[in-house]
Amino acid sequence: LDSNSLPGAAVRELAGAIRDGSARALSRGLTWIEAGGERAEALIEMLYAESPRAGVAWTHIVGVTGTAGAGKSTLVAALAKEARRRGISVGVLAVDPSSPYSGGAILGDRVRMGDLSDDAGVFIRSMAARGELGGLCKAAAAGIDLMRAAGKQLVFVETVGVGQDEVDVMRVAHTTVVVNVPGLGDDVQTLKAGLFEIADIHVVNKADREGAGETMAQIRAMLALGMDFAGRWQPPVIASVAPRNEGVATLLDAIDSHASHLRDSGELQVRERRMAEWRVLKLAQAMVAETLRQPGDASGTLQAEFDRVARRELSPYVCAKKLLDRATAGS
Numbered sequence: 001l002d003s004n005s006l007p008g009a010a011v012r013e014l015a016g017a018i019r020d021g022s023a024r025a026l027s028r029g030l031t032w033i034e035a036g037g038e039r040a041e042a043l044i045e046m047l048y049a050e051s052p053r054a055g056v057a058w059t060h061i062v063g064v065t066g067t068a069g070a071g072k073s074t075l076v077a078a079l080a081k082e083a084r085r086r087g088i089s090v091g092v093l094a095v096d097p098s099s100p101y102s103g104g105a106i107l108g109d110r111v112r113m114g115d116l117s118d119d120a121g122v123f124i125r126s127m128a129a130r131g132e133l134g135g136l137c138k139a140a141a142a143g144i145d146l147m148r149a150a151g152k153q154l155v156f157v158e159t160v161g162v163g164q165d166e167v168d169v170m171r172v173a174h175t176t177v178v179v180n181v182p183g184l185g186d187d188v189q190t191l192k193a194g195l196f197e198i199a200d201i202h203v204v205n206k207a208d209r210e211g212a213g214e215t216m217a218q219i220r221a222m223l224a225l226g227m228d229f230a231g232r233w234q235p236p237v238i239a240s241v242a243p244r245n246e247g248v249a250t251l252l253d254a255i256d257s258h259a260s261h262l263r264d265s266g267e268l269q270v271r272e273r274r275m276a277e278w279r280v281l282k283l284a285q286a287m288v289a290e291t292l293r294q295p296g297d298a299s300g301t302l303q304a305e306f307d308r309v310a311r312r313e314l315s316p317y318v319c320a321k322k323l324l325d326r327a328t329a330g331s
């Protein structure tokens with residue numbers, strides 16, 4: 001065997017095992033994705049164009065975001081179990097480095113899910129994003145590609161919606177669920193966080209607490225202001241008590257309805273096109289940023305340029321354009 005073909009062979013072997021439904025291979029693939037680099041890119045390239053696994057027609061991506069500690073992980077675990085009850089295979093990605101699934105309230109669920117055999121249909125994994133700009137989204141999108149290749153029919157992506165990068169993660173989703181909790185002051189928290197308008201479904205979790213009715217009413221009132229287009233999807237507002245499984249079946253029904261709406265209205269193609277465009281632009285930006293950060297031999301000259309900007313001999317705009325020209329000239 002030619003030693004040069006070995007990396008390719010390793011990628012092919014892993015890709016094959018992922019498509020065969022091996023949880024271990026999927027986990028390994030996600031580790032590759034987290035590490036980034038050529039190996040990860042080769043893996044995605046190999047799996048991207050492949051049709052879904054036999055018997056799996058479609059992978060629906062559900063983003064779950066909202067207030068910190070709102071019960072997102074608990075809710076996702078409950079949704080995953082409900083989906084399994086309905087015979088749907090499930091993947092869960094928590095792209096929230098601050099709150100890994102292994103450390104939170106989900107641990108008990110995870111252990112129970114871990115009892116299921118290798119291809120039992122639920123796969124849970126948290127992903128870290130190594131601090132690079134847009135890293136969360138890049139990792140999430142690639143992680144989803146692997147889940148799809150592995151034949152997961154429903155993939156949940158959880159993030160706390162703090163910071164632009166985290167909100168951006170929701171752009172990888174077909175359906176976005178925004179989780180609120182009652183009684184955090186007068187306002188709907190997710191409104192302030194800029195999450196309200198990205199919701200396809202609003203949840204008021206911890207509905208066992210005081211003020212759930214008021215929070216539901218506030219959200220409905222906010223929605224009423226925007227309900228002007230006939231035929232448009234009207235985001236439902238669902239109450240839940242995740243640890244008691246209350247509202248979970250209703251929520252999964254709503255996710256299902258939204259998926260049907262996307263398909264029937266033709267919006268699915270529009271969204272997927274938008275997702276693809278956004279992903280490519282984001283990747284290109286990251287690549288340019290990377291090139292700019294590693295100017296190689298030119299670094300000496302660059303320092304001189306920065307000095308000129310500092311001395312106000314050169315405008316920052318002109319300098320930035322020069323930098324960009326230099327970065328793109330090589331490729």
Ligand SMILES: Nc1nc2c(ncn2[C@@H]2O[C@H](COP(=O)(O)OP(=O)(O)OP(=O)(O)O)[C@@H](O)[C@H]2O)c(=O)[nH]1
Nearest residue numbers: 068069070071072073074099104105160206241242
């Ligand atoms: N009373 C009550 N507690 C809940 C409910 N749902 C979740 N919790 C509790 O709220 C706490 C946080 O739950 P998580 O599921 O970790 O919340 P999260 O939104 O994933 O948290 P982060 O990922 O850290 O933002 C845990 O102690 C849960 O048991 C609920 O409906 N009612």
Ligand SMILES: [Mg+2]
Nearest residue numbers: 072073099104
């Ligand atoms: Mg969580």
